[in-house]
Amino acid sequence: xxxxxxxxxSDKIKEECGVFGIYAPGHxxxxxxxxxxxxxQHRGQESAGIAVSNGKTIEVKKxxxxxxxxxxxxAFSNSRGHIAIGHVRYSTMGSSTLxxxxxxxxxxxxxxxxxxxNGNLVxxxxxxxxLEQAGSIFQTTTDSEIVxxxxxxxxxxxxxxxxxxx
Numbered sequence: 720x721x722x723x724x725x726x727x728x729s730d731k732i733k734e735e736c737g738v739f740g741i742y743a744p745g746h747x748x749x750x751x752x753x754x755x756x757x758x759x760q761h762r763g764q765e766s767a768g769i770a771v772s773n774g775k776t777i778e779v780k781k782x783x784x785x786x787x788x789x790x791x792x793x794a795f796s797n798s799r800g801h802i803a804i805g806h807v808r809y810s811t812m813g814s815s816t817l818x819x820x821x822x823x824x825x826x827x828x829x830x831x832x833x834x835x836x837n838g839n840l841v842x843x844x845x846x847x848x849x850l851e852q853a854g855s856i857f858q859t860t861t862d863s864e865i866v867x868x869x870x871x872x873x874x875x876x877x878x879x880x881x882x883x884x885x
Contacts, residue, residue: 769781
């Protein structure tokens, strides 16, 4: 039975984490991502992380706390690359610990993958259980790692196909 009132909260955006991505050859993508995360700090204050890639290697720096606490000027000096993703965390699944800070760096048969995710998988518990029964070993308690396992298990011809199917 419906009483005719509107569910006002159901149509509002619920902020849960902040994700920032950039592709900018010739620019300091680590520093730009740092500023992007600073602007997204209201989306999560538990941890912050940045992954930078030059297309061949991926370097991840992350820690617990605010963006300004995790990254300092020294952090900018050594990072080289033209692609970056950043993440500030507000935990909705998984505990607030360093192991759950993102981006996650995953090593799998096709190489390495850095992943940052905002939101919850509706069927995350069931998917985790199925993956564990199939032999997956999880390092975190986040549902973001479930997405990484799905990408790694798919046998698409290229990375983009695997992401679409996951």
